[in-house]
Amino acid sequence: MLPKHIVYILFFCLVVCSKTWVATAQTPEDYYQRGIQEIRQGEYTRALQNFQxxxxxxxxxxxAHAAVGTIYLQLKDFTKSEISLKRALQITPNLMQAETNLALLYTKTSxxxxxxxxxxxxxRKYPxxxxxxxxxxxxxxxxKQFQESIEIYHQSLNLSPNIAEAMSNLASCYExxxxxxxxxxxxxxxxxLKPKLPMANGNLGVIYLRQGELDKALPLLENAVRNDPSFTAARxxxxxxLIKxxxxxxxxxxxxxxIAQQSDxxxxxxxxAQTLFRLKQIDAGKKAMETYRRLSRIAQEIDTRQRATLNEPANPQKHYKLGLTYQKYQKYDQAINAFQEALRLNPKLTDAHYRLGQLYLRARKLPESEKAFLAGIAIAPEQALLHAGLAAVYYTQGRLNDAFLEYNTALKYDATLAIAKAGIAAIHxxxxxxxxxxxxxxxxxxxxxxxxxxxNGLARLYLEVKPNGNNHMTPQNIVDLAEKAVRLLPRPQYMHTLALAYLYAGEHQKAVNTINTAIKLEPKNVSFQQTLVKIKADxxxxxxNK
Structure with a gap:
C-alpha cells in the first residue's frame, strides 16, 4: 500500500522551496515559477508545459528537469519521469526533489x-x-517487510506525530x-486526527465485521464509501x-x-446472485451466478499460470504465457509486467517484444512501442509481424513514408500478411x-x-466517397460491410462506422441505438457524441421536410 500523502509532500516541498512567480514569464526561471503557481492550482498539464x-x-x-519528472510521476508516465529525474541528477547530484521522487518512482514500478x-x-542525508x-x-x-515498515512508520511519527495517513498505514502493517x-x-x-480518512474507516470497519460487531462496522464502512466512492473493497x-x-x-x-466499478x-x-435469489428474482440471480462461474474459470486459468511462474521463476516461457493469459482477458497492465519479466530472463524472446509493442501501442505509449518492435527486429529482422507493428507506430505518429516502407518490408517477408496490406490501404x-x-x-x-x-476501413472509405462512376456501392452495401465488422469484433470504433452507415441509409433509429452503444463503451469519446448530435439533427x- 502506498500512502497517498507522499506525493503531496514531495510536491509541497517543490512549491514552498520556490519563490512566488509574479511577472510575465520570459526567462527559464520565470517559466519555472509559473509552473510552480500552476501546481498550486492543480493545473498539472499547464505546469508541465511551462517546466518543459x-x-x-x-x-x-x-x-526544471526534476519538476518535469515529478509531473510525469504524478501522471503515471513512469518512463518519461525517470528520464527527467535522472537528467536532473546528472546536472545536480544530490538534488533532493529528484532523488526523493526517483525513489518513489522505483516503489511505484516495483x-x-x-x-x-x-x-x-x-x-542519512535528510534525517x-x-x-x-x-x-x-x-x-x-x-x-511485505512489515516489521521493518512498522519501525520506520514509528520513526516518521516521532518526527511528525499528527500524520493520520501514516497512522493508518502503520495500523495496516500491524493487521x-x-x-x-x-x-x-x-x-x-x-x-x-482525520475523521473522514477512507482507508482507516474502511479497514477498521472490516476488522469489526470479521469480529461480528456489525453495529460498529456499519458507520465506518459507510463513512469510507461516502468519502471515497471509488473505494471498491470497502463497498x-x-x-x-448488509447481507448479515x-x-x-x-x-x-x-x-x-x-460491479459497476470493477466488472470482474x-x-x-x-x-x-445470493441477494437476488433471496428477493425471488430468480432469472436475474441465475444470470449473475453464470457470470460468477465464468469469472471463476478465468481466475482459475490465471491462477494456474501464476503458480507456474512461482514453480519456475527463472523460466521466461512461463512468464510469457502468463502475459498471454492476462492479455487474453484484457488485464493489460499485468500483461506488460509479465512480458517485461520474460524479457528480463531472456532478452532475445522476440514474441515478448512483439506483445509489448502491441500493448504499448494500444496504450498510445508510442516511444515505448517503437522501442519494443525495434528490439524484436534487431533479433529477428525477417519476422513480418514485427515490421507491421513498427509500421503501425509510424502510422499513428503520422510518419506515413516510414510506415509505408515498414508495411512493405513486412509483406516482403510474408506476402499473405493481411494486417500489413490493410496498413497500406489505410495510408492510401x-x-x-x-x-x-x-x-x-x-x-x-x-x-x-x-x-x-x-x-470497417472499406465501409468508412465508401461513406466518404459515396457512389460515383468508379464504384456502385449502395447504402445497403456499406451497411452490410459495417455490420459484418461489428459482428466479428464489436469495437466502439466499428459501431461508430455502422451508425454512420445507418444514417447514410436513412435508418435513424438503428443509427441512434448503435452510436448510443458505442458511447456506453467509451463515454468520453467526443466524436461519438458529435455523431449522435448529427444523427438527431438529420x-x-x-x-x-415531410
Missing amino acids: IAVEHNPGFAK RIDQAIDLYRNLT KVVGVWLGLAAAYQQN AIDKIDQAIKYYKQAIH FSLGLL KREYERATRTFRSV HIGAYYNL HRREEIDKAINAYLEVLTLDVNAHYAL EKTNLQ
Whole structure:
C-alpha cells in the first residue's frame, strides 16, 4: 500500500522551496515559477508545459528537469519521469526533489530493492525530512517487510506525530502480522486526527465485521464509501455486512455498484446472485451466478499460470504465457509486467517484444512501442509481424513514408500478411488515394474474408466517397460491410462506422441505438457524441421536410 500523502509532500516541498512567480514569464526561471503557481492550482498539464519551456531555454536547469519528472510521476508516465529525474541528477547530484521522487518512482514500478537503497541513503542525508522516512516505510510495506515498515512508520511519527495517513498505514502493517489490537488502536488514532480518512474507516470497519460487531462496522464502512466512492473493497464489505443484517435490497444495490466499478469482481457477482435469489428474482440471480462461474474459470486459468511462474521463476516461457493469459482477458497492465519479466530472463524472446509493442501501442505509449518492435527486429529482422507493428507506430505518429516502407518490408517477408496490406490501404486512404485504398482493402479481403479492420476501413472509405462512376456501392452495401465488422469484433470504433452507415441509409433509429452503444463503451469519446448530435439533427430535418 502506498500512502497517498507522499506525493503531496514531495510536491509541497517543490512549491514552498520556490519563490512566488509574479511577472510575465520570459526567462527559464520565470517559466519555472509559473509552473510552480500552476501546481498550486492543480493545473498539472499547464505546469508541465511551462517546466518543459524552461528546460528548452536552459537545458542545464536541474530543478526544471526534476519538476518535469515529478509531473510525469504524478501522471503515471513512469518512463518519461525517470528520464527527467535522472537528467536532473546528472546536472545536480544530490538534488533532493529528484532523488526523493526517483525513489518513489522505483516503489511505484516495483523496483523495491532500488527504492529501499535510495531511501536509506536519503534518510542519512535528510534525517529530519519526514517524507523520506514515509517513503522508506511504504517501500518496506509494499515488499511485505512489515516489521521493518512498522519501525520506520514509528520513526516518521516521532518526527511528525499528527500524520493520520501514516497512522493508518502503520495500523495496516500491524493487521498484516495479526496484531489486531495494535491495528485497532492506530486506526482509531488516525480517525481521531482525520475523521473522514477512507482507508482507516474502511479497514477498521472490516476488522469489526470479521469480529461480528456489525453495529460498529456499519458507520465506518459507510463513512469510507461516502468519502471515497471509488473505494471498491470497502463497498464490497458493506454489501457483506448488509447481507448479515438481512437488508437484501440495499445489499443488491451495493453489489451492483461494486460491479459497476470493477466488472470482474467475482465475489460481488456471487453475493449479488445470493441477494437476488433471496428477493425471488430468480432469472436475474441465475444470470449473475453464470457470470460468477465464468469469472471463476478465468481466475482459475490465471491462477494456474501464476503458480507456474512461482514453480519456475527463472523460466521466461512461463512468464510469457502468463502475459498471454492476462492479455487474453484484457488485464493489460499485468500483461506488460509479465512480458517485461520474460524479457528480463531472456532478452532475445522476440514474441515478448512483439506483445509489448502491441500493448504499448494500444496504450498510445508510442516511444515505448517503437522501442519494443525495434528490439524484436534487431533479433529477428525477417519476422513480418514485427515490421507491421513498427509500421503501425509510424502510422499513428503520422510518419506515413516510414510506415509505408515498414508495411512493405513486412509483406516482403510474408506476402499473405493481411494486417500489413490493410496498413497500406489505410495510408492510401490518409493520402486521399481513394482507388488505391479501395483496391488494397479488397486485396486484404481476398487474403482474409473476416478481416474486420478491412471491412470497417472499406465501409468508412465508401461513406466518404459515396457512389460515383468508379464504384456502385449502395447504402445497403456499406451497411452490410459495417455490420459484418461489428459482428466479428464489436469495437466502439466499428459501431461508430455502422451508425454512420445507418444514417447514410436513412435508418435513424438503428443509427441512434448503435452510436448510443458505442458511447456506453467509451463515454468520453467526443466524436461519438458529435455523431449522435448529427444523427438527431438529420432526423429532425427529415421530419420537418415531410
